[in-house]
Amino acid sequence: MTAAPAEDQVRQWESEQEHLRQQLVEDDTEAWQKNPDFSGLQRVGGVDLSFIKGDDVNACAQLVVLSYPDMELLYEDSQMVTLTAPYIAGFLAFRETPYLLEALQRLKENRPELLPQVVFVDGNGLFHYREFGLACQLGVLSGLPCVGVAKNLLQVQGVHKSEEHQSQIAALQKGGDSFPLTAASGKVLGKALRSSDKSVKPVYVSVGHKISLDTAVRLTHSCCRYRVPEPIRQADCRSREYLRKHFPAADT
Template identity: 40%
Template sequence: MSGLFGDWDGSAADARRVQQRLAAEVMLRDDAPEAPRWLGGFDVGFEDAGAITRAAAVLLAADTLQPVATEVVRVPTSMPYVPGLLSFRELPALVAALERLPHTPDLVFVDGHGIAHPRRLGIAAHFGVVTGLPSIGVAKNVLCGRHDPLGALAGEHVPLLHRGEQIGWALRSKVRCNPLLVSPGHRVSMQGALDAVLRTLRGYRLPEPTRLADRLASRRD
């Protein structure tokens, strides 16, 4: 593949065309050959009033969920945030951080949506397609679609629907916290995405991979 965005000409209209083309390559089946050994957590933050994009990558052992390596990459911010085009702004930094990890993750969790996107190519799905890695999107807010009211207990979940199809799940990951929006990115099924997030929750609203990356990207750690 020629780069993260193919032959994108830089315009918003063309970015949407590129998304439609890449969305056709998304694979929504669990085809992981074996039990994942390494998990990856990815998120982006900003410095200098947005002038610098700060990408964080965390590698965790799948069995213990303990971090074994972290990477932070800082690059000049290339474009403003445009709803629906988040990956064009954040993906380059995230992939750079991925390439610096000592091991390639077997399954990746990205802060943002997977296929729960107008053209079914949120940043987690885009990340998966260009890297070829199984990926899952974990977002804190809805971009498109809607869902029924959610129960108050941790673990309760309902489908996130858009144009008559399920694009993800609204998940109460922790009591008294707003639900998470979970959606498959690439090489993961709808059920597989939910199961993977449930398995990596450890008492916080965010699953460990994304929670640790979040702390690094937002300067807190």
């Protein structure tokens, strides 16, 4: 296969990203976001895709909705999907977003009263090569506030796993402490957050849509029982359990 089709695909996706980027809102838009204790927030969503080991095409697309602040399960949707778009670094959203949107649409049609007021995404938002990651794309296309939470540092725009970065992590004393992820341009693209007192390894929080960075960080911390915020942790656990149940011969 020649490189030309991939180059054409990249140009098309870059154009689409730029178009969607114009619709991105990086500020708080909901009343509950402005309350110190998030009063008015009742439902938080989490999404994730889990793949059968050795298979990068067939996956379980998972949506969960939990109560806030109790983190009790209100709704779950597990659906096997076949990804059709190729994997190209920086364009993960074009592979995964359609199936996550379908899950949200099924919820909207079947149980609209349980639609989440904010969605946590296992991935990055503004903290991205072109400042438009999976959490941004899902947010803009769904119209819902979204928060990107990544477990690993994306080394992008001048942010690296440097000695300085490691020393900043070491300086995080307790759950809720954070430091900014500042691009070479000087723009803050996200924050590294120590999500709990027990976990010294941070998560990387960035704006998806319709929420400010500071609010996203506070909300992420408030949803953490362990290192990863509960909506994402539950989506991950339940999608993996679905694969174990339905594909027992595969080592997921």
